[in-house]
Amino acid sequence: MSGTIGFVGLGHMGGPMAVNLVKAGYRVVGYDLVPELLAAAADAGVEAAASAVEAVAGADAVVTMLPAGRHVLALYRDGGLLAAARPGTLFVDCSTIDVADARAAHEAARAAGHRALDAPVSGGVVGAEAATLTFMAGGDADAFARAEPLLAAMGKKAVHCGDAGAGQAAKICNNMILGISMIAVSEAFVLGESLGLSHQALYDVASTASGQCWALTVNCPVPGPVPGSPAERDYRPGFAAPLMAKDLGLAANAARAGGVDAELGLRAARMYAEFAEGTGAGQDFSGIVRAVRQRSGRPTDQNGTPA
Template structure:
């Protein structure tokens, strides 16, 4: 069934996602504060709206792909999206934000007479372009069923993780695993270099034995073994280091708030914060291997003060 979809946030992830919805036969009305991104989305079959509010007035579903919870909540409440939408509109937030902000967004949407689902994604820009994203959804079963055809148009898999905020919880837990494993793979390659082991030899062993993981076999942090990995393209971002730093910060904050002794997760958050704040600002998150070669990064306390 064709839907009218408002898509707010047409960046490196949102643009391709909106384009896939349009290609699937949905009418997609989009908006982004960056005119160039809006123009690029038009090339993907998205209708340009003059404002976010104008985009949602006829929509059956509103999809948001924004940087932070502050942006999502501000758009919903302060900029009037909830008031402008027709009663019963499904608000599908695909941003990666704090669990508490996701739950606050659900409450605001429901209070305004609409339906809500948080559905952050995994798969990066490559997955958005190819339509192979995984969606982790939080909200009611009815809302998830309502969103599934749209999620299927944008990705390869969607998992209903639980009630409001559960999608965000799954996302930050998943990316904590990913961040830690990328650091581990990077450290192993640097250790191998120091021992005279070639990248290919280590890859051939680890990729077919107990060291196998996505950070190794798909996004290998050294050039050579995986031709499509960012390491073979000067670490041009598929999933950028600043985005990984953001996700690990959210995971670290959640761990502290819930009394979880996530020692590796907390240290990974520190390492990526330092990397993303320096040479890694424009690099893929696998570029952390360069920081490993350079030596220990500074530590920071729980308030983020560098020591």
């Protein structure tokens, strides 16, 4: 694919993604409600539109990166994006939203004469900036084939997971694994602290043994073993705890609706909701280790690290 891309939602994820499309040679016309975000994207080569409708008018494809399903559906329908786009435009929604909302967005796009793909991402802000995101896509094979060049410009891998909503299903399942894993790794480190085990010793064992996982070896929740992890920068996100809480909430809702006995997933959703609403509001999701310490009555300093 080549040509003009309309991009709506230029936040911490969407902004770098739009810029990477520019770097790949696309003309990108973007819009965001926040003037500062729009200005930052414009400084990096994105053409600033005065409205979301203006951003998509005349575009060959439209990418949206928005906070929730209600925002996607409101813009598609009431916001006039579908009506403003040329017939047959490809709509790629990279937001993480409810599966039912994703399917409703597909249906609305089809009814308006367009193609649609739900393509949520994994990789966080670092992946968005470095164009190393993984896309989980749902939609028909033709829509996926049309979107692949765009996804390749913004990430390193794109997986066609199935029909409408399948990308969102894969995303919430993946992040349920991640959330549970981070809690498990955090609890293991706090247990190790209580037993007099150093962080480095536990890492050296678990990172090359059966406890090895991404939450340990890439996003380690304690400072020291993994240079560059959020723990090394006082848990600045990264992947913010409120976003993990949101994703786990979607997974929990889906589990309940499907009658799945996802005991650990439901517990992880509750833990992250509590953390995100409290001290974790501005922290990386790996900061959950601090909450584990507090609940365990482990002494900490003012930063929530072991005293």
